[in-house]
Amino acid sequence: MFSALLETRNAAVTVAVFTGTFFAALAIGRLLKRRAGVRLGLLFRLFCLALAFYAAMWAYGVPLQLRTHVASAAALLSTAFIVALVNRYVWDFYFERKRQTPIPHFLREVVAGVIFLVALLLVLWYGYHAERWLTGLLAGSGVAAIILGFAGQNLFGGIIAGISLQINRPYRVGDWLQLGERFAEVMEINWRSTRLRTNDAIYLDIPNNEIVKQTIVNLHYPTEVHAMRIRVGLEYRVPPNLVKDVLARAASSANGVLAHPPVKVFLVDFSEYAVIYEIKFYMGNHARINEINDAVRTNVWYELKRQRLTVPFPIRTLQLERHAGPLVQEGYAEARAILRGDRLFQCLPDSHLENLLKNSKMDYFGRGEAVIEEGAEGESLFILLRGMAHVTVVKQGTNVRVGGLRPGDCFGEMSLLTGERRSATVRAEGDCYVMEISKPVMAEVLRDFPQCLEQMSELLARRKMENEGILKDAAISADQAGKAREYKASFLKRLRTVFEL
Secondary structure, three states: HHHHHHHOOOOOOOHHHHHHHHHHHHHHHHHHHHHHHHOOOOHHHHHHHHHHHHHHHHHHHHOOHHHHHHHHHHHHHHHHHHHHHHHHHHHHHHHHHHHOOOOHHHHHHHHHHOOOHHHHHHHHHHHHHOOHHHHHHHHHHHHHHHHHHHHHHHHHHHHHHHHHHHHHHHOOOOEEEEEEEEEEEEEEEEEEEEEEEOOOOOOOEEEEEHHHHOOOOOOOOOOOOEEEEEEEEEEEOOHHHHHHHHHHHHHHOOOOOOOOOOOOOOEEEOOOEEEEEEEEEOOOHHHHHHHHHHHHHHHHHHHHOOOOOOOOOOOOOOOOOOHHHHHHHHHHHEEEHHHHHHHHOOOOOOHHHHHHOOEEEEEOOOOOOEEOOOOEEEEEEEEEEOEEEEHHHHOOEEEEEEEEOOOOOOEEEHHHHHOOOOOOEEOOOOEEEEEEEEEEHHHHHHHOOOOEEEEEEEHHHHHHHHHHHOOOOOOOHHHHHHHHHHHHHHHHHHHHHOOOO
């Protein structure tokens, strides 16, 4: 009777242990799935059953052999639980969410296989005492692994390098890299190679194990703003500070060059025939490097031309400066004809007109460059010899086009003759050739011919009345005549003040 009761109690305890273990393990799994998002499937339920069965056998006192089988099954099935935790907390949470690094399915499967293999080896070693068999197996597999390693070292090296790149993330898709002498944009990063595209739309497929062997220069990290450099050689006779100002001004106005950080110019070398300067400028997305380099070099050419600075020829080349003579004479001939027909200069005799031309500057302006800017101080007037330009004024914060200029047009004379600031901006529509008459040159002419003051003041008064809409035709009323005399006297006084006459 006592033995029957004991058997009944053992059976009840066994059922209770089985049921409690199974539902406790299942509850833990459900809690992890709902609270932490751990993905658990059929293998986890089998693990719960095996664990509950093993616990029940242990509580009931079943002989070791059966318990060993059940424990081994539970250990192998537990790998599903471990793999689920690794997928959730290592791959999903740490890499993909925290590090923003996508993990391919291939890597997940490899790690899961390694976990199962380790569990299997442990079960065989400790559960079934297969030390001798495992030693021979591991020795044979080691030889096979060495053979496979030599055969697929490039493939495995690329995969390992790909894993390293995905974890460390030295670059991302869309970044521009400098690899040796090449610049290329990252288009795709996979576990074998990195695919890039150059500015010439040439695609490069470089194995990851080759990329990690060299220095990776990421032009877009931590931001896409980065510096580029262009070198220019100038003559030794030109003061370096002057050259630096000229080059900085030219590069700063180039389309695509960032205003901040500002452009810097360095004197970097004294070569055989030139002083070498380096322009350092900042840009954004590297995809525009060709356009921005072109804009910087183009602006440098025009600015050097205006400043009468030249890039010297190699010392082994014969340079004949007189080749520039016909072009200058041609420009002077055009300017002479224009000045002779302008009412502002009709009072001058030919000798003084020639002297005026001789002491004036001829400048080139490229497309989009400002010849004069609204609001700036002006101590010179300009004559457009070749090309086209347009005139704009700022109204309510917006540039409004108010007119155009053609060859032969004169502009900027109001600022020169009255001392006023520039009232508009004149910008070249294409390549322009412009003559500039400065204040000292004009002052010398007026000192020799003070009678020109009367004619100039009258012309300025008439232009002011035309601009104000007071004078619309050739006929002048009494009121308009009075206004004209008032303006003329005012301009005459200002001319004498400006030119100290």
